[in-house]
Amino acid sequence: MPTGPAAVPTEPKPPLPAALSETAPPSAAPIAGEVVLDVQDLRTYFFTYAGVVKALDGVTFQLRRGETLGMVGETGCGKSVTAFSVVRLIPDPPGRIVKGRVLFRGADLLRGLAAEASFHPLKGTPRVKVSRRFRLIRHANERMEAIRGRRIAMIFQEPTQALNPVFSVANQVGEIVYLHRGTEVLDEMLTATPNARDVAPAVAALMTAVAGKRLDEIRRAAIEVGRAAHSSRLATEAFYIARAANRPPVLHRDLLAAIAHLRISPFRRQYLVYRRRLLELREQTNRIHIAELSGDPGKTGGKSVVRARMLSERLRHFYFGVWGVRRWVHKPLDEALFWRVVRILEGVHIANPVQVARGFPHELSGGMLQRVMIAMALSAEPDVLLADEPTTALDVTIQAQILELIGDLRRRIGTAILLITHDLAVLAEVADRVCVMYAGQIVEHGTTREIYRQPLHPYTQGLLASVPRMDHPEKELSSIPGSVPDLLVPPNGCRFHPRCPYAMPICRERRPPMTQEGPDHTVACYLYKGPRVGG
Amino acid sequence: MASSAPVVISARNVRKYFPIRGGLLSTHVGDVRAVDGVSFDVHEGETVGLVGESGCGKTTVGRLVLRLIEPTAGHTFYRPSPAVTSRLDALYGTLNPYSSSQNNGGTLPPVAEAALRELDEIANQYSLYRKHGRAMRDLRGKLQIVFQDPFGSLSPRMLVRDIIAEPLEIHHAGTRAERRRRVSELLGQVGLNPEHEWRFPHEFSGGQRQRIGIARALALRPEFIVLDEPTSALDVSVQAQILNILRHLQNEQRLSYLFISHHLSVVRAMSQRVVVMYLGKIVERSPTDALFSTPLHPYTQALLSAIPIPDPDLKRERIVLQGDVPSPAAPPPGCRFHTRCPAVMPVCSKVEPPLIEVRPEHFVACHLYPAEWTGPAATRAASLSIPAAGPEPPLSLSPPLASAAGH
Numbered sequence: 001m002p003t004g005p006a007a008v009p010t011e012p013k014p015p016l017p018a019a020l021s022e023t024a025p026p027s028a029a030p031i032a033g034e035v036v037l038d039v040q041d042l043r044t045y046f047f048t049y050a051g052v053v054k055a056l057d058g059v060t061f062q063l064r065r066g067e068t069l070g071m072v073g074e075t076g077c078g079k080s081v082t083a084f085s086v087v088r089l090i091p092d093p094p095g096r097i098v099k100g101r102v103l104f105r106g107a108d109l110l111r112g113l114a115a116e117a118s119f120h121p122l123k124g125t126p127r128v129k130v131s132r133r134f135r136l137i138r139h140a141n142e143r144m145e146a147i148r149g150r151r152i153a154m155i156f157q158e159p160t161q162a163l164n165p166v167f168s169v170a171n172q173v174g175e176i177v178y179l180h181r182g183t184e185v186l187d188e189m190l191t192a193t194p195n196a197r198d199v200a201p202a203v204a205a206l207m208t209a210v211a212g213k214r215l216d217e218i219r220r221a222a223i224e225v226g227r228a229a230h231s232s233r234l235a236t237e238a239f240y241i242a243r244a245a246n247r248p249p250v251l252h253r254d255l256l257a258a259i260a261h262l263r264i265s266p267f268r269r270q271y272l273v274y275r276r277r278l279l280e281l282r283e284q285t286n287r288i289h290i291a292e293l294s295g296d297p298g299k300t301g302g303k304s305v306v307r308a309r310m311l312s313e314r315l316r317h318f319y320f321g322v323w324g325v326r327r328w329v330h331k332p333l334d335e336a337l338f339w340r341v342v343r344i345l346e347g348v349h350i351a352n353p354v355q356v357a358r359g360f361p362h363e364l365s366g367g368m369l370q371r372v373m374i375a376m377a378l379s380a381e382p383d384v385l386l387a388d389e390p391t392t393a394l395d396v397t398i399q400a401q402i403l404e405l406i407g408d409l410r411r412r413i414g415t416a417i418l419l420i421t422h423d424l425a426v427l428a429e430v431a432d433r434v435c436v437m438y439a440g441q442i443v444e445h446g447t448t449r450e451i452y453r454q455p456l457h458p459y460t461q462g463l464l465a466s467v468p469r470m471d472h473p474e475k476e477l478s479s480i481p482g483s484v485p486d487l488l489v490p491p492n493g494c495r496f497h498p499r500c501p502y503a504m505p506i507c508r509e510r511r512p513p514m515t516q517e518g519p520d521h522t523v524a525c526y527l528y529k530g531p532r533v534g535g
Numbered sequence: 536m537a538s539s540a541p542v543v544i545s546a547r548n549v550r551k552y553f554p555i556r557g558g559l560l561s562t563h564v565g566d567v568r569a570v571d572g573v574s575f576d577v578h579e580g581e582t583v584g585l586v587g588e589s590g591c592g593k594t595t596v597g598r599l600v601l602r603l604i605e606p607t608a609g610h611t612f613y614r615p616s617p618a619v620t621s622r623l624d625a626l627y628g629t630l631n632p633y634s635s636s637q638n639n640g641g642t643l644p645p646v647a648e649a650a651l652r653e654l655d656e657i658a659n660q661y662s663l664y665r666k667h668g669r670a671m672r673d674l675r676g677k678l679q680i681v682f683q684d685p686f687g688s689l690s691p692r693m694l695v696r697d698i699i700a701e702p703l704e705i706h707h708a709g710t711r712a713e714r715r716r717r718v719s720e721l722l723g724q725v726g727l728n729p730e731h732e733w734r735f736p737h738e739f740s741g742g743q744r745q746r747i748g749i750a751r752a753l754a755l756r757p758e759f760i761v762l763d764e765p766t767s768a769l770d771v772s773v774q775a776q777i778l779n780i781l782r783h784l785q786n787e788q789r790l791s792y793l794f795i796s797h798h799l800s801v802v803r804a805m806s807q808r809v810v811v812m813y814l815g816k817i818v819e820r821s822p823t824d825a826l827f828s829t830p831l832h833p834y835t836q837a838l839l840s841a842i843p844i845p846d847p848d849l850k851r852e853r854i855v856l857q858g859d860v861p862s863p864a865a866p867p868p869g870c871r872f873h874t875r876c877p878a879v880m881p882v883c884s885k886v887e888p889p890l891i892e893v894r895p896e897h898f899v900a901c902h903l904y905p906a907e908w909t910g911p912a913a914t915r916a917a918s919l920s921i922p923a924a925g926p927e928p929p930l931s932l933s934p935p936l937a938s939a940a941g942h
Contacts, residue, residue, distance in 0.1 A: 074770040075741070351858060365859045366589075395588040395797055397856045400841040404855055422770055425800075425843035448847045466775035467845050468800040470827070477804060479775035483740045 033065030035103075036383050036416050037086070037152070042100035044078075044085045047093065053487045055081045055095070057440040060514075063384060068410065068417040070431030070448070072424055072463070076484045078440040079420045080157070083386040086418075087148050104152065105383070109144060150180050153377035157389035159369035163361040167266070170357040173344060173376050174337045175266055180380035202228040348375045348405055367398035371405065378409055385410075385417045391426065403430055424467050428452055433520070436460045439485055439495040445514075446521035456523040458500045494525070502527060540579040542615060543759050543791045544678075547623060549573050549599050549609035551592075555864060567864045569595040571815040572609070574627075574890075576620075577759065580785065582792040584806030584823065586799055586838070588860055592815040593795045594683075597761040600793065601678050602663050602671070610662040613674055613759075619661060626650045626657075631889070676706050676755035683764040685744035689736040695722075695747055696732035702754045721750040725780055742773035749780065759791045766801060778805060799842050803827055808896075811835050814863055814871040817890055821897035831899040833878045870902065878903060 044056040056078050063069050071079050084090050086102050088109065102109040156162040163172055206221040338357065345353035348371045361369060370390060377385060387406065391399040407430055410417055419431060427434055428448060435445040436457065444457040455461045462480035482499040485491055491498050497507040506526050514522045515530035522533050550573075552566035570592040577583045585593050598604045600611050612619065629650040643651070659665050666674065682688035689698055696718050703714045719729045725746040736744055745765060752760050762781065766774040778801065784790060796802050802809060802823075809826045811819040811834065819832040830836045837854040856875045861867055867874050873883035882902050890900040 074772060367859055396799070396841040397588060397837060398859070399843075400853060400855050401857075403843075404853075423843070424771065425845040428845045428847045429843045452845065452847050463772060464845065466772045468775075468778075468798075468804040470800045470803060470839075470842050470844055477775040477778055479779060480772040481776075483742060483773065 035062050036065050036105055037063035038103040040101045042085055044081055044090055044097050046095045051488045055440055059442055061435050063416045063418055065416055066414045067432045068419055068430055070427035070434040071420045072427055073437035074484050077437045079437055080388050083388050083420055087152055087154055088144050150380045151382050152384040153382040154386040155373050155377050155390045157392055159366055159373050162373055165361050168360055169372055170338050170341045173341045176376050177340055177379055344375050344379050367394055370402055381413050382415055385415045387417055388420045439490055444523045450518055450521045456517055457525050458502055459496050542576045543579050544577040544600055545612040545615050546600050547574050547610050550607045551595050551599055552607045565864055568815050573817055575810050577791045577793055579791055580789045582794050582806040584802035584809040585795045586802050587812035590860055591812045593812055594763055597763050597795050601680055601761055610658045610664055612661050613663055615661055626654045677758045679752035679757040680761040681748050681752050681765045684768055685741050685748055688748055689744055691736055695734055699750050699754055706755055721753055725750045741769050745777055761793045763795045814866050816871055819899045825897050832901045833876050834872050
């Protein structure tokens with residue numbers, strides 16, 4: 001925690017006892033950052049055969065740079081749906097975001113989507129209209145793909161199920177690195193070459209070519225790099241990486257470029273890439289052979305002969321190399337990528353990163369896997385991290401390790417974190433602000449201190465009172481009667497009123513508005529008479 | 536202390552090794568030492584908490600004391616008389632020095648041989664693991680279990696009434712009409728409505744299903760129930776409901792619980808005595824208050840300090856253990872915790888510390904506390920333990936009432 005906040009008096013509320021105000025607010029500090037994620041009136045419905053489940057019904061919150069926002073509530077109140085809606089991973093059908101805006105740094109991730117969501121191509125709809133709508137959706141999807149994982153990353157609840165069991169850890173982390181940080185891998189590869197100084201100007205040229213986004217220029221620059229480094233392999237890799245980093249959207253003539261864009265498994269992609277390279281090699285060899293046969297010294301020359309031999313050697317290697325053992329385990333690129341993965345794993349305090357990188361998910365413990373997941377999520381240094389119950393499946397000692405790690409990385413990278421959990425105790429330790437969700441709505445929202453010291457909503461009070469306290473064990477546990485309502489037929493008015501000890505007649509009729517009860521404390525309950533917030 | 540009440544369940548030196556088979560002929564290549572010599576007593580009307588990380592053998596212990604799985608060694612006694620208990624303690628005291636050198640292959644001295652023989656005789660008479668047929672089945676009604684996963688432990692094809700009545704039918708308890716009455720009575724006891732008996736488990740939420748599981752365990756009026764993480768799949772608000780029901784039932788029927796959980800704050804709220812396990816061994820065993828105020832074993836201290844406290848102003852020094860729990864197939868030599876211990880000494884990796892009573896009723900297995908050590912525990916543990924609780928926080932639960940009155 002930064003040391004500044006002690007002096008900042010953010011507590012004008014009179015009922016706080018003086019003794020408590022003296023202790024430095026541990027978490028009320030870094031709220032000054034800009035808003036990176038602004039979710040407004042988000043509504044996600046699930047259209048099932050039994051009816052429409054209104055999983056999210058008007059969720060509004062903001063996430064500022066470098067802060068941790070905790071989201072808490074019982075099972076089935078829409079916490080995870082919120083996270084999945086933000087990155088648009090809601091399976092459709094049956095789920096759909098029907099309304100709302102998700103502004104990431106001011107850009108609406110749902111632009112053009114909410115309107116399309118209600119659209120069903122009916123019989124009389126003109127084709128033009130249909131295709132236009134589909135185009136809109138496609139564009140929104142493309143925008144999302146550029147952001148999801150790279151700018152907004154996610155950690156899932158069950159680390160044992162989030163990783164693919166048939167690929168090694170290095171493979172899976174490496175895929176992410178390759179996707180998001182390809183140029184850096186290239187950089188490292190080049191600095192690792194023995195004559196790095198000679199290569200430097202060629203690399204600079206390659207980078208300008210990458211910026212220029214012309215595929216043929218990139219290719220030429222990549223070949224230059226390879227020539228300078230005396231390594232044709234490097235040239236190939238430089239080209240692939242540069243192109244992958246750049247991803248020119250238009251020049252699809254090159255088959256390899258197309259392969260890189262295909263949504264296929266890494267195995268399949270690798271296979272296609274190798275197929276393609278094999279064809280290239282054969283073509284080149286053939287050309288040189290023909291040039292030699294025709295006796296054209298201008299076209300062949302001593303160099304070409306050497307090159308032809310080299311190529312045919314590689315061709316032979318292609319045919320007789322042991323497939324399935326060396327070919328896909330140690331791709332030329334993997335050498336650099338693998339060590340980068342190892343370094344990333346080191347960054348999340350994994351003691352033996354090399355073994356872990358070589359290993360497969362089933363060989364690792366839950367805590368270790370969650371570290372790998374965090375490494376994957378943070379390898380792109382995202383602006384926002386959505387952590388969906390990252391420690392629920394873990395033991396307390398491992399939970400302490402993971403929470404410490406997340407906090408550490410937040411300080412280092414400055415990522416804003418949305419921490420979803422049902423454990424109020426965890427939030428008290430790591431969150432700056434807390435929003436409490438109930439049945440698809442946010443019922444209370446404030447700084448961690450205020451939420452824990454002065455919970456306003458009866459639901460928040462009930463939640464806090466039902467946590468067994470280590471520091472006050474003698475306290476009798478109170479519980480909230482009943483359970484979360486069925487969202488197919490949610491209660492009218494305030495959704496908490498059937499379980500609320502203070503329910504009034506008005507609670508059954510109208511949904512309470514969000515009211516301002518403190519500088520950074522809002523609540524949706526008729527018990528409070530503060531000024532209304534928003535619409 | 537609860538030691539005045541009679542002992543209901545007494546586990547002595549219970550072990551369970553799961554064989555690892557491997558190689559060409561799937562020969563026996565090693566053992567997973569899930570439980571490696573665990574001893575504890577549960578008195579009448581008492582809750583004993585059993586805590587530890589996942590994979591430390593908590594659940595296996597719960598199943599062993601009910602004989603749901605057969606042990607590799609050791610005995611569990613149901614309601615042993617004080618005479619038997621004291622004789623057992625004496626015998627194990629004689630045998631203890633030889634138990635660690637079991638692999639020597641040499642002959643035991645005559646004293647130990649005699650002790651073994653006598654132990655065998657006592658076990659033949661009283662041990663749960665030596666009972667057969669009718670005798671065992673009668674005991675099963677006294678010893679029950681509530682499982683962790685309320686979604687997996689109820690048959691989806693049976694009505695709730697059939698689920699709850701099944702133990703009664705197996706034990707031929709009462710007539711059909713009596714059984715039916717008992718089912719609705721049980722439903723009432725766990726806070727469900729009588730009409731719920733006509734429903735299937737999938738129609739219930741997690742908390743309600745756990746209530747059904749409790750009702751089923753209560754059907755035969757047991758004396759001892761193993762609660763195997765009964766609330767870890769539930770929300771906190773529902774967890775409080777279930778814990779309150781369990782407490783209420785205990786007071787009403789003088790039940791004994793073995794409360795297995797990895798959630799220390801829940802264990803503290805529920806139990807009178809706590810057993811802390813690490814890698815199949817008991818590292819600390821003591822009354823709840825003593826354990827939580829002055830934890831002695833470094834593992835317990837780390838475990839306690841890792842628990843998050845729902846209070847943003849209470850900051851404390853946290854001991855974060857590095858690394859994971861080692862594999863129980865190849866436990867570290869000496870003290871099993873030495874690979875992660877913040878206070879590790881050279882002796883720890885060589886000699887396995889015995890479980891000794893360093894303060895009345897407070898047992899710990901750690902080289903930090905030699906047998907003759909009698910110093911004040913608080914000073915020793917103060918450097919690592921959590922600070923004492925501060926003043927009662929003004930968790931204001933009443934303002935809504937005040938403002939509601941103004942309406």
